[in-house]
Amino acid sequence: MNTIAFDPILQEKVRKAKERISENMHILANEPSLAYYRLQENIRKSLPSVIDKRLEAEKFHRDLQGSIYDLEYSIGELNVMRGTQETFKNILELSKTALFLKQQIKYLESKKIKKNNLFDYKRFSVNIALDLPDIQDxxxxxxxxxxxxxTNNSRHSTMY
Structure with missing residues (x-):
């Protein structure tokens, strides 16, 4: 029989190489499942906060849509008000005219009253001149x- 001499250094190198190959095969075989496990773990941790942020973003979107609607309505009303500017100018002019006419009427009435008072005074003085001897006493x-x-009233008022 042939005897084969075993070299212990060679046997150690072969054993280490075999272990490395086995370990690499094990890693390659399990790598996709490990990656999926890590993804699942990451998703499980971050998903609740992502959902909360999404709900918050939807709420802000609804609020923003309401604000946009209000803003568009306000702009429309301002455009309508801008059209009424001419009407208000006309109202102002008519008010000024009415005030001026009222002042004129008041002036004419005061002038008429003074004229009537003068006329009555003249009439009265004419009558006095004619009736003077009768009513002089x-x-x-x-x-x-x-x-x-x-004089009695002035004395009483100084007493108080």
Whole structure:
């Protein structure tokens, strides 16, 4: 029989090479499942916060849509108001005209009253001139009564 001599160094190198090949085969065989496991673990941890952010973004979107609607409505109303500017100018002009006309009427009425008072005074003075001899004593008596009342009133008012 032939005897084969075993070299211990060679046997150790072969054993290490065999272990490395086996380990690499094991890693290659299990690598996809390990990657899927890591992905699943990452998704499980981050998904709730992603969902919360998505719901928050949807709420902001609804609020933004409502604000946009309100803004468009306000712009439309401002455009309508811009069209009423001419109407308000007309109202202002008509108010100024009405105020001016009222002042004119008031002035004419005051002038008319003064004219009527002057006319009455003239009429009265003409009558006094004609009736003067008849009422002269009565006028003197009335004047003295008025003077006495005035002096009495002035004394009473200084007392208080």
């Amino acid at each position: 009565t006028l003197k008596e009335t004047a003295s009564k008025v003077e006495s009342i005035m």
